[in-house]
Amino acid sequence: MLPCNTTPMDIPRRRGQRLKRQLDSIIIHFDYDAFYASVIEAETPSLRARPLAVQxxxxxxxxxxxxxxxxxxxxxxxxxxxxxxxxxxxxxxxDLTRFRNASKELYAFLRSFSWNSRCERxxxxxVWMDVTDIVDYNVRLLNQNDLANTFFCLSKTDPTEGFAFDASGVAGHTYPEVTSTEADAPRDLWDPLRLRLHLGSHLAQHLRQKLVSKKGYTCTVGVSTNKLLCKLVGNVHKPSDQTTLLPPYTSEDGCDNVTSFIxxxxxxxxxxxxxKLAQKLRAHVLQQPADFDSGLVYGGTNEKVLVRDIRTFSDMGPETLERILGGPGTPHGIGAKVWGLLNGCDDTEVGQARDVPTQISIEDSYVRLVALEEVTKELLVLSRSLLRRMHADLLDDDEDLQVSPNDGANIAAISEKRWLAFPKTIRLSTRPRPPQNPDGSRNxxxxxxxRSAPMPNFVFSLKDGIEVLAERLVKETLVPLFRKLHPEKSGWNLSLVNVAATGMVDAASEKGGVGRDIGKMLKRQGDVLKQWKVYDTGGQDQTKEEVDVSMQVQDVWDEKNLEPSPPPPPIRPSESRIGSEDIPTPSQELSFLPEDRWESEDEDMLDDDSYRCEECGGVMPIFAMGAHARWHAQN
DNA sequence: CTGGGGTCCT
DNA sequence: AGGACCC
Known part of the structure; x- marks a missing residue:
C-alpha cells in the first residue's frame, strides 16, 4: 500500500471522543440507472423512447x-x-428472474476488473468496489512531472492493458463543484489523497464506459474513501454520471468537504x-415526538431535520446517542456507529465477492388467502420456484470431459452438476392480515x-424432477410447518407467504475447493483409495499439499469416543466438519434412522452414537449423516 | 392496497 | 424467531 499523508487527522471531537476518517481506501459505488426498466429496455430497445413502468x-x-x-x-x-x-x-x-440474471451478469463483469475481489452487491x-490496490499500483507507476499523459494499467501482468488519461484532473463531476475561477487556481497535486481520488474517478469512468459498450447499461457512480461517502456522493449527479468527493476530508473546524457534504x-x-433510528433522532432535536408523516414541524415551519441539526445539538456525541438510541434489542455500540455516520465516518469494509447467496427466498402476496387447500396450492407454486432457484444459484455446472463407460474412445462433454452450497434450513413465513378493528378500519x-425446519435431503437429488420434489417438499415439510405456524384450524387470513432456504453451507471451503476435487477424482478414476486424499490449501502461494483425510475424519470420531471403523464411502471432508447440527429429522424418512442400525454380527462395532447407511453400508456418527445423504443424492 | 427480494444482529 | 436495516 502506498504511504499516505495520513496521520489520519482527528475530526473535531466532543469530550475526548476521537473519530478518525479512514482515508486509506478508494472505493467506487455503482448504481445502475432505473435498473428493472433498463433490463426491460435491453430486451426491447424500442421501449427506450417510451415512458416505461415496471409493475x-x-x-x-x-x-x-x-x-x-x-x-x-x-x-x-x-x-x-x-x-x-x-x-x-x-x-x-x-418474477425477478430476468432482473436477477442481469444483475448477476453485470456484477460478474465488474468483478472481472477487480484485483482483490472486494466487490459487494x-x-x-x-455494487461497491474497493479499488485501493489498483489505484495505489498506478500511483506508483505515474510520472509526477507529467500527470497529463498517464497510462492507467488495469492488469498486473499485462502492462499494455489499460487506457490513457490525465491524472491532473478528475473525470466527471466533483463535490463541491469546481468553479471556473478555481479551476485555474493551483491545486495541491502532491496531496496523495487528491491524486488517488483522481485515479479512482478515471477508473470509474472507464468502467462506466465498458458497462455501456459491453453490456448496454448505464449507471450512476460515486468515488470516495468509504462506503458511506461514495454511495451518497454518487447521488449528486443522477442518471448516467459520476461524482467524486474532493479533499480536504479533514479539518479542525468542520470546514472540510466531508462535513459540509453530509x-x-x-x-x-x-x-x-x-x-426507527431517524424518528428517535428527530424526536430528540425537536424535543417532541416527530411527526409520523415526516412532514416535520420544526419551529412552526415545515422543515426537515438535517445531519447538522443533530451533529451540532447540545451535548451530542456517541454516549448521548447511545442513550437515545440504545436499549434492549438494539445492536451494541449503536451510538458510536451513528455518531460515525453523522460525521461521514464508516470503517466497514467492502465485502469479499461471493458466488453463493446466504439465503434464497420466494414469496408472493395475496389479496385473500384463507383455505388450507389454497395455501397448499400456493406452497407448491412457491416450492417449484424455490427449487428452480436453488438449481440456478447453488448448482455449479461445468462441462467435464468424461470417458464414456461403454466406449473408452468416445469422449463426450457431459454437464456435471454439483452443489456449491447446501442450505441447512427451510423457513416458512407468513404475514397475517391484521384483524379488523371495531370501527371497521384495519391497522x-x-x-x-x-417457523423453520431442517432442509430435507431429498431436495438435493439431481435424478428426480423438480415437480415431484416440490410435491414431496410441500407434503412432508411445508404443510407440517404451516400447521406449526398456524395451529388454529381456520380463521387466518394471509397477505403474504414466503418460503426460504437459509443457513447456507459451502460445499467446498474455498474456491477450487476440497469437496469438488474429491468428487471429481471419484468420477474420473473410480479410485476408492484416493477418496481419502484431500487437498489442503495451505500457504498464500496456493500450493496444494496432500493430506490424508482419513486422519482428519478419525480425529473427529475420536472426539465422540468411537471405535475406529472402516471408512464409509465418500463423506466430503469439508462437510463432515459441518458439525452436530447436521442431523436428519424423523420426518425425512431417511434410510439410516437409529432403528435402521444393523443388528447382525458387527453390532458390537457400533456404539450408540454411530449409524450405518443402508444404501452403502458405511458407518458414521450421526452428525455426518446429513452430508452423507446429500452425497448419495447427487451421485 | 407498499413489492419481492436481501443482510446482519439480538 | 423476530427486528432493523438495505435496494
Missing part, C-alpha cells in the same frame, strides 16, 4: 427516466401512474439510519411470523 401488484416499482420526466416515480400506485401518464407502457415485473442494482442531508437519507402491519 408489481398494485405499484410501480421503478420506471425509466422518460416516465419520470412525465411525473411518474418509484413506488407509485399504478392507478395514479396511469392517470398522470396515460400512454405509459406497463410491464409486469413480479446491495440489492440487484448496486451536513446537508436529511437524517433519514443516511444509509444505516432507517425509519396496517407488515410483521411476519415464521
Amino acid at each position: 408489481q401488484k398494485q405499484i410501480v416499482v421503478t420506471c425509466n427516466y422518460e416516465a419520470r420526466r412525465r411525473g411518474l416515480y418509484k413506488l407509485q400506485l399504478i392507478t395514479e401512474a396511469k392517470k398522470t401518464c396515460p400512454d405509459v407502457v406497463i410491464v409486469l415485473g413480479e 446491495l440489492g440487484f442494482d448496486e 451536513d446537508e442531508h436529511e437524517v433519514g437519507k443516511i444509509p444505516g439510519i432507517g425509519f 396496517r402491519s407488515f410483521a411476519r411470523i415464521s
Whole structure:
C-alpha cells in the first residue's frame, strides 16, 4: 500500500471522543440507472423512447427516466401512474428472474476488473468496489512531472492493458463543484489523497464506459474513501454520471468537504439510519415526538431535520446517542456507529465477492388467502420456484470431459452438476392480515411470523424432477410447518407467504475447493483409495499439499469416543466438519434412522452414537449423516 | 392496497 | 424467531 499523508487527522471531537476518517481506501459505488426498466429496455430497445413502468401488484416499482420526466416515480400506485401518464407502457415485473440474471451478469463483469475481489452487491442494482490496490499500483507507476499523459494499467501482468488519461484532473463531476475561477487556481497535486481520488474517478469512468459498450447499461457512480461517502456522493449527479468527493476530508473546524457534504442531508437519507433510528433522532432535536408523516414541524415551519441539526445539538456525541438510541434489542455500540455516520465516518469494509447467496427466498402476496387447500396450492407454486432457484444459484455446472463407460474412445462433454452450497434450513413465513378493528378500519402491519425446519435431503437429488420434489417438499415439510405456524384450524387470513432456504453451507471451503476435487477424482478414476486424499490449501502461494483425510475424519470420531471403523464411502471432508447440527429429522424418512442400525454380527462395532447407511453400508456418527445423504443424492 | 427480494444482529 | 436495516 502506498504511504499516505495520513496521520489520519482527528475530526473535531466532543469530550475526548476521537473519530478518525479512514482515508486509506478508494472505493467506487455503482448504481445502475432505473435498473428493472433498463433490463426491460435491453430486451426491447424500442421501449427506450417510451415512458416505461415496471409493475408489481398494485405499484410501480421503478420506471425509466422518460416516465419520470412525465411525473411518474418509484413506488407509485399504478392507478395514479396511469392517470398522470396515460400512454405509459406497463410491464409486469413480479418474477425477478430476468432482473436477477442481469444483475448477476453485470456484477460478474465488474468483478472481472477487480484485483482483490472486494466487490459487494446491495440489492440487484448496486455494487461497491474497493479499488485501493489498483489505484495505489498506478500511483506508483505515474510520472509526477507529467500527470497529463498517464497510462492507467488495469492488469498486473499485462502492462499494455489499460487506457490513457490525465491524472491532473478528475473525470466527471466533483463535490463541491469546481468553479471556473478555481479551476485555474493551483491545486495541491502532491496531496496523495487528491491524486488517488483522481485515479479512482478515471477508473470509474472507464468502467462506466465498458458497462455501456459491453453490456448496454448505464449507471450512476460515486468515488470516495468509504462506503458511506461514495454511495451518497454518487447521488449528486443522477442518471448516467459520476461524482467524486474532493479533499480536504479533514479539518479542525468542520470546514472540510466531508462535513459540509453530509451536513446537508436529511437524517433519514443516511444509509444505516432507517425509519426507527431517524424518528428517535428527530424526536430528540425537536424535543417532541416527530411527526409520523415526516412532514416535520420544526419551529412552526415545515422543515426537515438535517445531519447538522443533530451533529451540532447540545451535548451530542456517541454516549448521548447511545442513550437515545440504545436499549434492549438494539445492536451494541449503536451510538458510536451513528455518531460515525453523522460525521461521514464508516470503517466497514467492502465485502469479499461471493458466488453463493446466504439465503434464497420466494414469496408472493395475496389479496385473500384463507383455505388450507389454497395455501397448499400456493406452497407448491412457491416450492417449484424455490427449487428452480436453488438449481440456478447453488448448482455449479461445468462441462467435464468424461470417458464414456461403454466406449473408452468416445469422449463426450457431459454437464456435471454439483452443489456449491447446501442450505441447512427451510423457513416458512407468513404475514397475517391484521384483524379488523371495531370501527371497521384495519391497522396496517407488515410483521411476519415464521417457523423453520431442517432442509430435507431429498431436495438435493439431481435424478428426480423438480415437480415431484416440490410435491414431496410441500407434503412432508411445508404443510407440517404451516400447521406449526398456524395451529388454529381456520380463521387466518394471509397477505403474504414466503418460503426460504437459509443457513447456507459451502460445499467446498474455498474456491477450487476440497469437496469438488474429491468428487471429481471419484468420477474420473473410480479410485476408492484416493477418496481419502484431500487437498489442503495451505500457504498464500496456493500450493496444494496432500493430506490424508482419513486422519482428519478419525480425529473427529475420536472426539465422540468411537471405535475406529472402516471408512464409509465418500463423506466430503469439508462437510463432515459441518458439525452436530447436521442431523436428519424423523420426518425425512431417511434410510439410516437409529432403528435402521444393523443388528447382525458387527453390532458390537457400533456404539450408540454411530449409524450405518443402508444404501452403502458405511458407518458414521450421526452428525455426518446429513452430508452423507446429500452425497448419495447427487451421485 | 407498499413489492419481492436481501443482510446482519439480538 | 423476530427486528432493523438495505435496494
